[in-house]
Amino acid sequence: MTSTPDPTEEARPAEALAPVDERLLAAHDLARAALAEVTPAETIGDPAGYTVEDGGVVSLRFATRLAGYPQWFWTVSVAVVEGADPTVLEVELLPGEGALLAPEWVPWAERLAEYQAAQAALAEAEGGEDPLDDADQGDDEEDEGDDLSDLDDLDTADFDDDGSPLLHSGDLDGVDIDELDEDASDDEDASDDED
Structure with missing residues (x-):
């Protein structure tokens, strides 16, 4: 009969010689509180193991309930400074074995x-x-004959503060300025009559 390992416990790497502070392995509430600052609580799943890092740091993993992130884990790195309570060093979302990753x-x-x-x-x-x-x-x-460097028509600097287009030399070639003035004054008279 094969027993299923407890997901909150993992074998420590052989190179990790320093003892692990048991408070770090039990710091799930601290880790969840840190995660709640970066993601809604409903996206945080059950504890999913831990990894002992260099310097006595422990990375606690939680399953993610985020849509589109199967096999990813919320990871919270915690540590203890001598004479202090456990503290959070880092919070991140990391891919697990078999997670879908973007191509390089x-x-x-x-x-x-x-x-x-x-x-x-x-x-x-x-x-x-x-x-x-x-x-x-x-x-x-x-x-x-096309000159892509001459994009005056698309330049945002060619518009007035109110969004009206500014005219450039050559824009009025063949236009009778006096007719424009008459049209503008006719429009003003018409709007005054409506008032």
Whole structure:
């Protein structure tokens, strides 16, 4: 008959020679109070073991009830300074064995280089030209004369404090300023009549 180990107890690593303060192993209330400062109490599950760290620190684990975090554990590291009560050092959510983890981050430049190499290899296998080269050539011809550095129309500095657009030189080419003034005064007269 095999007995199931108590989840609140774990074997200490062989390299941990210092005795463990029993108060740390029993500091579940202190750990729960610390967790309650960073997460709602209903997201904290049952005790799920502990780990003895270097320097006599004990990391107490609790199952998490957070949706989307199966096999993750709330972990509270506690310690005792000589002549004092146990204290909390750190609170964190850590993955356990079999937890779903995000893939390792790969810089954008590396991903782009891999994509371009794959596209070139595909084009070579098909006996054609690199599809990226064709796309670039067409864009160059169509974009000729475009100046992306001149984005005055999108610049937030081109709006007044009330959100009205500010005009730039060239914006009024071919516009009769006197007609604009007449239209504006007609609008003001119409609004005065309504009052």
